[in-house]
Amino acid sequence: MIEMKVVSKRFGKINPLSIDSYIKSEGYQALEKAVSLHPTKIIEEIEKSKIRGRGGAGFPAHIKVRALSQESGQKFIVCNADEGEPGNFKDRMLMENDPHAILEGMIIIAYATGADRGYIYIRGEYQNAIKIMRATIKSAEENRFLGNNILDRGFNFNIEIRSGAGSYVCGEEFSMIESIEGKPGRSRTKPPFPTEKGIHNKPTLINNVETFANFPHIILNGGAKFAKIGTPSSTGTKLISLSGNVKNKGLYEVPFGTSIRDVIFTLGKGVKNNRAIKMVQLGGASGPIIPEYMLDMSIDFDRFETFDSKTGTGAIIVIDDRFDIFDILLINMKFFVYQSCGKCTPCREGHTQIVNLINKFINHRASEKDLMSLENLANVIQQTSLCGLGQTSMTSIISSLRYFRDDFFAKVRY
Amino acid sequence: MVNFKINNVEITAEDNTTILQAARKYHIDIPTLCNYPDLSIKSECRVCVVELQGQKKLFTSCSTIAREGMVVNTNSPKVLNARKTILELILANHDANCTACPKNLNCELQTLANKLGIDKNRFPTVLEVKPIDNSNPVLVRNINRCIKCGRCIDVCKNVQSMSVLDIMGRSKDAEITPAFGKYLSDESCTYCGQCSSVCPVGAIIEKDDTDQVWEALNNPNLHVIVQVAPAVRVSLGEELGMGPGSIVTEKIVSALKYLGFDAVYDTDFTADLTIIEEGNELIDRITNGGTLPMMTSCCPGWINFAEQRYPEILDHISSCKSPQQMFGALAKSYYPEKMNMDPSDVFVVSIMPCTAKKYEAQRKEMRIDNVNPDVDVVLTTRELGKMIRQMGINFENIQEVPFDKPFGITTGAAAIFGASGGVMEAALRTVYEVVNKEELVDINFASVRGLEGIKEAEVELGGQKVKVAVAHTLANAKILCEQVKAGTSPYTFIEIMTCPGGCIGGGGQPYGTTTEIREKRIAAIYQVDQDMAIRKSHENPDIKALYDEYLEKPLGQKSHHLLHTHYHSRNK
Numbered sequence: 002m003i004e005m006k007v008v009s010k011r012f013g014k015i016n017p018l019s020i021d022s023y024i025k026s027e028g029y030q031a032l033e034k035a036v037s038l039h040p041t042k043i044i045e046e047i048e049k050s051k052i053r054g055r056g057g058a059g060f061p062a063h064i065k066v067r068a069l070s071q072e073s074g075q076k077f078i079v080c081n082a083d084e085g086e087p088g089n090f091k092d093r094m095l096m097e098n099d100p101h102a103i104l105e106g107m108i109i110i111a112y113a114t115g116a117d118r119g120y121i122y123i124r125g126e127y128q129n130a131i132k133i134m135r136a137t138i139k140s141a142e143e144n145r146f147l148g149n150n151i152l153d154r155g156f157n158f159n160i161e162i163r164s165g166a167g168s169y170v171c172g173e174e175f176s177m178i179e180s181i182e183g184k185p186g187r188s189r190t191k192p193p194f195p196t197e198k199g200i201h202n203k204p205t206l207i208n209n210v211e212t213f214a215n216f217p218h219i220i221l222n223g224g225a226k227f228a229k230i231g232t233p234s235s236t237g238t239k240l241i242s243l244s245g246n247v248k249n250k251g252l253y254e255v256p257f258g259t260s261i262r263d264v265i266f267t268l269g270k271g272v273k274n275n276r277a278i279k280m281v282q283l284g285g286a287s288g289p290i291i292p293e294y295m296l297d298m299s300i301d302f303d304r305f306e307t308f309d310s311k312t313g314t315g316a317i318i319v320i321d322d323r324f325d326i327f328d329i330l331l332i333n334m335k336f337f338v339y340q341s342c343g344k345c346t347p348c349r350e351g352h353t354q355i356v357n358l359i360n361k362f363i364n365h366r367a368s369e370k371d372l373m374s375l376e377n378l379a380n381v382i383q384q385t386s387l388c389g390l391g392q393t394s395m396t397s398i399i400s401s402l403r404y405f406r407d408d409f410f411a412k413v414r415y
Numbered sequence: 416m417v418n419f420k421i422n423n424v425e426i427t428a429e430d431n432t433t434i435l436q437a438a439r440k441y442h443i444d445i446p447t448l449c450n451y452p453d454l455s456i457k458s459e460c461r462v463c464v465v466e467l468q469g470q471k472k473l474f475t476s477c478s479t480i481a482r483e484g485m486v487v488n489t490n491s492p493k494v495l496n497a498r499k500t501i502l503e504l505i506l507a508n509h510d511a512n513c514t515a516c517p518k519n520l521n522c523e524l525q526t527l528a529n530k531l532g533i534d535k536n537r538f539p540t541v542l543e544v545k546p547i548d549n550s551n552p553v554l555v556r557n558i559n560r561c562i563k564c565g566r567c568i569d570v571c572k573n574v575q576s577m578s579v580l581d582i583m584g585r586s587k588d589a590e591i592t593p594a595f596g597k598y599l600s601d602e603s604c605t606y607c608g609q610c611s612s613v614c615p616v617g618a619i620i621e622k623d624d625t626d627q628v629w630e631a632l633n634n635p636n637l638h639v640i641v642q643v644a645p646a647v648r649v650s651l652g653e654e655l656g657m658g659p660g661s662i663v664t665e666k667i668v669s670a671l672k673y674l675g676f677d678a679v680y681d682t683d684f685t686a687d688l689t690i691i692e693e694g695n696e697l698i699d700r701i702t703n704g705g706t707l708p709m710m711t712s713c714c715p716g717w718i719n720f721a722e723q724r725y726p727e728i729l730d731h732i733s734s735c736k737s738p739q740q741m742f743g744a745l746a747k748s749y750y751p752e753k754m755n756m757d758p759s760d761v762f763v764v765s766i767m768p769c770t771a772k773k774y775e776a777q778r779k780e781m782r783i784d785n786v787n788p789d790v791d792v793v794l795t796t797r798e799l800g801k802m803i804r805q806m807g808i809n810f811e812n813i814q815e816v817p818f819d820k821p822f823g824i825t826t827g828a829a830a831i832f833g834a835s836g837g838v839m840e841a842a843l844r845t846v847y848e849v850v851n852k853e854e855l856v857d858i859n860f861a862s863v864r865g866l867e868g869i870k871e872a873e874v875e876l877g878g879q880k881v882k883v884a885v886a887h888t889l890a891n892a893k894i895l896c897e898q899v900k901a902g903t904s905p906y907t908f909i910e911i912m913t914c915p916g917g918c919i920g921g922g923g924q925p926y927g928t929t930t931e932i933r934e935k936r937i938a939a940i941y942q943v944d945q946d947m948a949i950r951k952s953h954e955n956p957d958i959k960a961l962y963d964e965y966l967e968k969p970l971g972q973k974s975h976h977l978l979h980t981h982y983h984s985r986n987k
Contacts, residue, residue: 370537385473
């Protein structure tokens, strides 16, 4: 068994719309335990667990939680459920199958940091998840896990749902904050970081759905026990959204350290019609593209950073040998042309030029100079963009240029 | 204090200093584009990126705070390449037909491209040509030149509190536009022109009216006269290559004569006249229980703002026309009568630091014959600079000649109209002496001078203490207007100017206006005042003569007809 169910352990076993069903399955026990502890103790447990953010960047969770706890005055907690990265569906599955676990994680962090207001920012396309989370908030309020004077412990925490209108960049922290404030989703200059000046310039902690869903397990079972799962640098489990040309597409939960090959072949049962794998894109449109011979690589934050990318969202997109690299790059780059917010130059202007260059390769009109231009522009967009969008959008190009360089030369017209 | 290195130079900087600020202190040049000295940090253009040792990413120096031990490289091959690439990307989506652009040789993008040695572009143009927006009475918006730096949004939103412009659409469709992307005229634009003043390229510029002036000058049947606003004498030199704050009053007269104007007059004269009328109006309002606080009326941007945003308080605004329009009214009545001419043969041009003055001159109320505008054409300081350049005049070395008569004598009080607080000070010099019937010992009201947003002073008038206030920028005006609207304003008299620093910082002034330059122009304006023989409007003998000869008395019937106006709610 390479699967290990921690955050997905209740999937299919409870009625997600029933709080009683959740409570019978250890639900809200972590919260009960948390409120009996001093807030600093909770942060210590999170630190011991060594859990890193599950939204993609893999930032150590305790640093942000502690930073927020040290701020005073009005503070906000945001659950990032704007799962816009193509190939990802883990957050939707979490919301639809175990919604109370997400709330419980948020409430624990609210208690630990003294934040009294929270938002769940759910992708507009996820109408079902929005409905479920609304109902979940309501039942949690009715059962005094949310609202004022939670569990008679004298602390208040209220959660509102916010929803985007189809903008990918709203998954980026500051764009999401702008969107929550009612403005168009465009990033801000950093620093200050959200934990210093976020929503309405008040300290704000933003975590991914999966990160929040992990906190109850950490509190209930202890950080040290959690840290034993996975690898030393990447503890716990990871939800994997497996898609593309693979037989058993779907969501799987594996401990960090599992190899990509195991996920594709053991869990996904390999490629349809047993075709060869041409490439695998990791993380989504903003992730690296790797060749078949690299599939023994393990799922691990540090390993992923070798691609100059921080791609821990956990998507694995399998692409068989009927496709060539430019098919995929064009899809990715057109996506970014559409999704750039238009605020900073490299991202606004750069993606259009990247698409032009890719098209030149596709049409066999590219020269060696164009290859240099493509490589240069991809690097500049990555190095100089304002927010995570432009800083990661070039990962597929840069990794392709590394692992599929011959494919580029094959298209160059001499 | 932090110690760090830029290009191997040891730098010591205050805490919370950006890399860019620190570099500039040490004369290390880092190119910038969206950055503008008085506006917020946007870090959008990404031109100012630098390399930090140990970091793969590049960092914008405008927004990155210098930290102890940092090792910064502003010119590494990686930085130079990124900067060049970014500029090429901008140029590939920019109407770069430079010789057909009014900002040619005055364009920050062009200068930067030249500086970075961009002589070809690796990227093909992706510009989708869009129509030019000519709907606004004073400004032309050419989106094809816009590089989305966001300065105009910033100045309109944060300095003027208007938010007429914002970014619309995303990715390559992102555009800086008024609502729905088409017409700047649809918006409550006050025509202040600050957007045109900060635009690094030629995307927003004032309407060019120089052709109309050339045509008039070449028409032998017209008697073409020109008036020059107070603030222009301390800024035109800058437009023509002299240092900021150069006083060029009589050089302007000389250049205008060279251009072919039949007579050259000083708006300072009607500024003095404004003080007499407005001062008497204030005294009248105080003594006869009129609406108080009274607010000044010489700034057309402010009038547009009040008419649109604060129609409830229009009664508070002085009924006096602005000095420009008082001049226009006299130029089409008293002047032709005195010179024995037909008023329709007199063509009046004004040189203003302002774009909103173009609109003011077009207002229906500003036509004493109800048909023809009193002021025919308004040119900005920049447009006059253009005409002088066209004629190849060596401005710096031109001989100096005085203004023409009959409006020849002016006072220091009129000159300071050009700076925020100047109208207030000029009014106080007169009102104090008229009401208190004693000589003002110290005529300098230092508390209303300078660049603080809202300034206050207290004066004794007729045995009672009276509070006055001065605001510049519409964001500050809004604060005082809210008080007036709520009936809680503690003031008796309020001066409002739309542009930062007053007219010296006007929307039609030379490009590149910053706080530092504003201060130099302000210093020059007070120098002009200091050097004048007469420094109080009511002591101007030509003004006295004008009343004796023609107007009879302040607030009299003739004054009322020629020199006063009324305002309309335009709260659409």
